[in-house]
Amino acid sequence: MKKPFVSLEELKEITEEYPTPFHLYDEQGIRENARKLNEAFAWNDGFKEYFAVKATPNPTILKILQEEGCGVDCSSLTELMMSDKVGFSGDDIMFSSNVTPKEDYELASKLDAIINLDDITHIDFLEEVAGIPERISCRYNPGNNFKSDNDIMDNPAEAKYGFTYPQLVEGFKKLQDKGAKEFGLHAFLASNTTADEYYPALARILFETAVKLNKETGAEIGFINLSGGIGIPYRPEEEPADIMAIGEGVREAYEEILVPAGLDDVAIFTELGRFMLGPYGCLVTTAIHKKHIYKDYVGLDACAADLMRPAMYGAYHHISVMGKEDQPHDHKYDVTGGLCENNDKFAIDRMLPKVDKGDLLVIHDTGAHGYAMGYNYNGKLRSAEVLLQEDGSTKLIRRAETPDDYFATLDI
Numbered sequence: 001m002k003k004p005f006v007s008l009e010e011l012k013e014i015t016e017e018y019p020t021p022f023h024l025y026d027e028q029g030i031r032e033n034a035r036k037l038n039e040a041f042a043w044n045d046g047f048k049e050y051f052a053v054k055a056t057p058n059p060t061i062l063k064i065l066q067e068e069g070c071g072v073d074c075s076s077l078t079e080l081m082m083s084d085k086v087g088f089s090g091d092d093i094m095f096s097s098n099v100t101p102k103e104d105y106e107l108a109s110k111l112d113a114i115i116n117l118d119d120i121t122h123i124d125f126l127e128e129v130a131g132i133p134e135r136i137s138c139r140y141n142p143g144n145n146f147k148s149d150n151d152i153m154d155n156p157a158e159a160k161y162g163f164t165y166p167q168l169v170e171g172f173k174k175l176q177d178k179g180a181k182e183f184g185l186h187a188f189l190a191s192n193t194t195a196d197e198y199y200p201a202l203a204r205i206l207f208e209t210a211v212k213l214n215k216e217t218g219a220e221i222g223f224i225n226l227s228g229g230i231g232i233p234y235r236p237e238e239e240p241a242d243i244m245a246i247g248e249g250v251r252e253a254y255e256e257i258l259v260p261a262g263l264d265d266v267a268i269f270t271e272l273g274r275f276m277l278g279p280y281g282c283l284v285t286t287a288i289h290k291k292h293i294y295k296d297y298v299g300l301d302a303c304a305a306d307l308m309r310p311a312m313y314g315a316y317h318h319i320s321v322m323g324k325e326d327q328p329h330d331h332k333y334d335v336t337g338g339l340c341e342n343n344d345k346f347a348i349d350r351m352l353p354k355v356d357k358g359d360l361l362v363i364h365d366t367g368a369h370g371y372a373m374g375y376n377y378n379g380k381l382r383s384a385e386v387l388l389q390e391d392g393s394t395k396l397i398r399r400a401e402t403p404d405d406y407f408a409t410l411d412i
């Protein structure tokens with residue numbers, strides 16, 4: 001059974017200070033997980049995790065990860081601005097954008113971030129708006145040339161991202177002509193996979209591609225970026241990814257492919273989002289209504305504007321009715337928010353203990369792509385974010401929006 005990282009007693013205290021709904025984060029869990037990742041890749045001297053800011057764009061969270069040795073992966077102007085304010089600069093920032101506006105490249109260049117180009121046409125575009133830096137990265141899309149022997153990869157040929165292989169060769173040569181000296185290679189081929197084979201399989205593709213590129217263009221390969229995609233067990237019956245086994249699998253591929261080709265000092269980078277934060281956040285909410293028509297409904301004070309994944313992808317998020325974890329789960333409910341959209345359901349036909357009005361519910365695994373995907377539809381206001389610190393005390397790390405915030409962009 002999935003257990004929340006916070007007890008009912010603790011939540012009762014916390015909700016006296018902060019009204020529901022809010023996202024709660026577990027500092028200890030975040031730190032321990034980041035340390036495990038660093039340990040899994042400690043065999044690689046240059047290893048660095050660049051946390052995907054889009055997953056949880058909160059300065060306090062970024063600061064915690066910075067203290068654990070992580071950099072940041074940004075994909076927009078405001079993510080760059082936030083990272084700059086938190087104190088990231090230069091090598092600590094990866095800029096992996098696509099359909100990139102001019103202003104974004106200008107700031108990335110000013111911060112001396114590592115720019116990861118999404119397309120061959122961006123070489124001229126970047127040169128024009130900010131100049132070509134000495135260290136640069138390109139994103140690879142293997143398309144149909146790549147067939148995995150299992151089903152862990154998404155279909156790259158359907159994805160909008162990256163360069164084809166011939167474009168990589170042409171692009172590397174062009175970048176060399178324009179003064180680039182150190183190259184990186186990046187690819188993102190699957191999302192939310194808990195298969196331990198994914199990263200080693202992706203690493204093999206990138207390592208082999210790097211060796212070929214190095215031979216064909218003479219480009220110096222400084223780093224290989226395995227990007228994001230390591231998943232988390234949203235469902236109680238799923239197993240968590242074994243990060244030590246994943247690190248070891250990547251090491252074996254490194255020894256087999258890169259080292260014999262003389263590429264033995266290539267740094268390995270990751271850009272994990274979900275794996276870094278997902279399990280270490282939850283949405284705390286109160287049951288405010290019950291309704292019985294053709295089905296039984298529990299209505300919450302949170303809605304899809306606080307957590308879009310169930311409405312958008314039909315994603316499963318586990319729900320704990322606090323204090324009733326050990327009671328029989330013999331009631332079937334649709335658990336809903338109050339948007340005027342029938343897909344505003346956190347769960348459909350979910351077996352839960354009997355829910356009463358006023359019960360506190362914890363919706364699990366909202367630490368990544370949770371608050372971040374929030375929106376203001378139906379005039380709903382974004383919730384607060386609260387950090388459960390290592391000493392058990394709490395800290396408000398983002399206040400809830402007020403109606404004034406909602407009206408701030410209007411002439412009214």
Ligand SMILES: *Cc1c(COP(=O)(O)O)cnc(C)c1O
Pocket residue numbers: 052054055073075096188191192227228229230271272273274275368
């Ligand atoms: C979203 C994203 C990530 C993080 O993905 P997760 O699935 O959260 O690990 C990393 N890199 C890029 C370029 C992304 O767009």
